[in-house]
Amino acid sequence: MAAEPLKVLEVHVSEKDGVSRYSYKLVRSDKTEHGPLTQEHTVEVNQQLVRDLCQEIDEALKGALSGEPGHHDKLVANGQTLYSHLFRPVQGTDELALMVEVRESPGPMLVRSNEMLVPWELLHDGREFLGLAYDLGQGSVVSGPFRMGRDIGRLEQVLIVGDPLGDLPAARREAERIAEWLRARGTRCELLLGEQATLANVVTKLSSTQYDLLHYCGHVTIRSRPADSGLLLHRRSLLNESALMTASRIGAPPVVFVNGCRAVGPIANLCVSFMTMGAKVVIGTRAEVAEESAQRFAEEFYRRLLDDQTAGAAIREARRSVLDERDGAWASFLLYGNPGVHITGGRGVPVRPQALGPGPYSPAAAAMMDRVHAVARGRGVVISLDLLFGLVTCPELRPFIERSIGVDGLAALTQMLHGFGGVMPDAEGHHRSANGREPEVQLSDTVHATLIKATGIASAEGRSVVTPRDIAAAFTEIGGGSSGQILELFGVSLRQLMSANAAPGRVRGAGARSSPDVAATLFDQDGSLRADVLDDPAATAVRAALLLAAAKRAPIGTHTFLQGFALAGSEVLREALEQQGDVGRQAVQRLFSPTPRRADFSQRSLTALDRAREPGAGAPAGEAALLLALLHDEGSAARQLLDKLGIDSERLVQDLERSG
Structure with missing residues (x-):
């Protein structure tokens, strides 16, 4: 699917004879709908009113953090007033024609302006806030040269700076928890906390290492001069534009996330500095954000960004993930950069979650798993035999397997696996089931466990990308499921076949002391944890x-x-x-006692929760009531799971009703 064209709203603010004017021009990146003329709309505004309304918005955000009621209504009221004033209709129309065109045009929107006062994402058009209605980003015009920046496949290396002054425990916890979240996904994180976060240390690291992400949580200082605005580091040193330019040789990380009180406004100059050095996305916060909301927003944003969503889509969905929080955190986050940009450059490995399982994969591993998916498509499930076929036919593994069983042995084994597989590609390379449709492909337990273990093997070596050798080593440790028995018919064991594929120096099992013998005492041949190991x-x-x-x-x-x-x-x-x-x-x-929040539930689950409460009942809902509410929805995933387990859902509902 082709990307939707970017629409750019050019905003030029000028003042003449004491009158402020906002001039607007809408330009589309595809340029397919424009002739030689582009209309410019100019509106005379009361700039003091604009400042006052912006101040009211900032005060509402501060009040939300401190628990004051009614902040959302204040945001709506001031956002609508500001929208109506800046886009005041002319010649008796109900709405400025430009904004009608904006609303009817598809695609993300970049607001590029020569002023940094207006919170464009918090303008409200009477229907919705612009930051929730559109994939919205902000930009500036610069006079000097700038880098285009680099693409990344995923977040490989990250620098996280937290609580440099040692007076913000919440910022320290945020930094630690974001680092933990990223490391669990195979990312290498350098964490600088408190006295470690000196100006010299931060600038040296940015000058010597190509980080994919800089995440900062701490104090931000605002001054009238851009040179005096920046991120406060240990001993109150300032990471400002001039200090940052020292790292220009390496270039800025493609993603920069600044969580600090008042991180926008004049600090946008620092955002621009990051972008002129090559950053593609800079996130700032308009007001201080509560710890839990900051973490949830960051995780959701990073997850969607690296799923190859555009920056604008990622921040809009991240805002929605904290929309129901009482602290109003969603309204504080701002995107500085092109909202239509893909950080991965659109070149991320295409992962089918149900077909390929946990990843990400190296190109060789992705190609191998695509082949496995194609073989399994006809039956709708990837079994251990399919994975063995993928490993045996993988070009990266072929030399090692030939070393184990010889060229002729490999050819014979490949032919045998074709015979056992029972499915062959059609003329177009696809597999069809009996009814001609391509069913959804699932993973068998053995295959899923293998891919999980392969991710762990890569992570134990400090790598974030899974290779075919990782999958081969994991498959061997698990035992290969039923494919191990097939190999024995061929006269070779799985360990013998794959012994040359183990990555050199790899730590086996869960820790440095683990060994195949220890694993054998813990797990059955199919890779399942033995029942007698634990009470x-x-x-x-x-x-x-x-x-x-x-x-x-x-x-x-x-x-x-x-x-x-x-x-x-x-x-x-x-x-x-x-x-x-x-x-x-x-x-x-x-x-x-973790407390579930609104964003943790799907809409169907929320409906079930509501249905489980008896109207007017003072007692909380019990297990039977909640289970019945879940199962009354015939289209729910809960019903589908029971169907796959062979359970009669209707009978289960009747039994629950009797027991309740």
């Missing part, structure tokens, strides 16, 4: 950790393991924590 409470904790890890699409790390104990209500962990007094009790409250 019931410990096994419950591990299953809870498995669910958490599956939701993250990541291996069970030690952090997730600990969360699993809390989710399972481990009394052993609770009692041990409470031995440490108030600190321990606070940890118990945080670990054992």
Whole structure:
């Protein structure tokens, strides 16, 4: 699908004879709908009124953070007044014709202006805030040269700076939690906290390393002169435009995220400095943002950005993820940059979540998994035999397999796997089921476990990209499922076949002390954890950790393991924590009692929650009521899961009604 054209709203602010004028011009990047003429709209405005309304918006955001009621209504009222004043209709029309054209034109919108006062994303047209209605970004006109910047496939290396002055515990926690979130996804993070975040340290790192992301959370200072505005570092040193230019040889990270009180306004000059050095996206905050909202917004933004969504779409959806928070955080985040840009340059590895499983993959691994997907498409599930076929036919692995079983042996094995597979491509290279349709492709348990373990193998070596050798090593450790038995018919074991594929120096298992012999004492041949390894409470904790890890699409790390104990209500962990007094009790409250928020639920789940409460009942809803509410929705994923397990949903509903 071709990208939608970018529409650029050019805004030029001028003053003559004491009268302020805003001139607007709309230009589309495709230029297909324009002749030789472009209309310019000019509106005379009261600039003092504009300043006052902007100040009211900022005050509403500050009030939201401190818990004052009615901040949303204030944002709407002031946003509508500002919109009506700046886009005042002329010649008796109901609305400035330009804005009708904006609304009817598809695609993201860049507002490029010579002033930095107006919060364009918080203007309200009577229907919606512009920042929620459009994929919206802001830009400037610069007089000097600038870098185009570089594309990234994903966030490989990140510099995170938190709480440089040592007086913002929430900023420190945000930095630590963002680093933890990114590391769980295979990203290398350098974390500078407090006294580590000196000006010399930050500038030296930016000057010597090509980071993909700079994430800053701390104080931002605002002065009348751009040179005096910037990010405060340890000992109150200022990372301003002149200090930042020292890193111009390397270029700025493609993504810069600044979470600090009053990070826009004059600080936009610093945003422009990042962009002239090659940054493609700079995120700032208009007012201070609560810790939880800042983390949720950042995670949602990074996740969507690296799914190859445009910057504008990523920030709009990230705003929506915190839209229901009482602190009004959604309204504080601003995108400085082209909202239509893809940070990945549109060249990210195309991953089909159900077909390829956890990733990301190297080009060779992606090509191999595409081949596996094609083989499995006819039956609708990728089984271990399909994965074995992909490994055996992978050009990157072929030399090692030939070394194990010889050229003739490899040819014979490949032919045998074709025979066992039972499906061959049609004339166009596709596979069809009996009814001619291409069903949705799922992963068998063995294949899914293999890809999860391969991600862990890559992560243990400090890599974020999974290679075919990682998948081969993981497949061998798990045992290969039923494909191992097929290989024995051929006269070779899976370990013998893949022994030359293990990455050199790789740490086996969960830690440096793990070994194949230890793994054999923990897992059955199919890769499942043996039932006699753990007692019931410990096994419950591990299953809870498995669910958490599956939701993250990541291996069970030690952090997730600990969360699993809390989710399972481990009394052993609770009692041990409470031995440490108030600190321990606070940890118990945080670990054992997570509070679900509005954004955590799908609309169907919210409907079920509401239905589970009996009208007028004082008691909270019980398990049976909530289960019934979930299962009454015949189109729900809960019903589909039960169908796959062979459960009669209608009978289950009847049994629950009787028990309730």
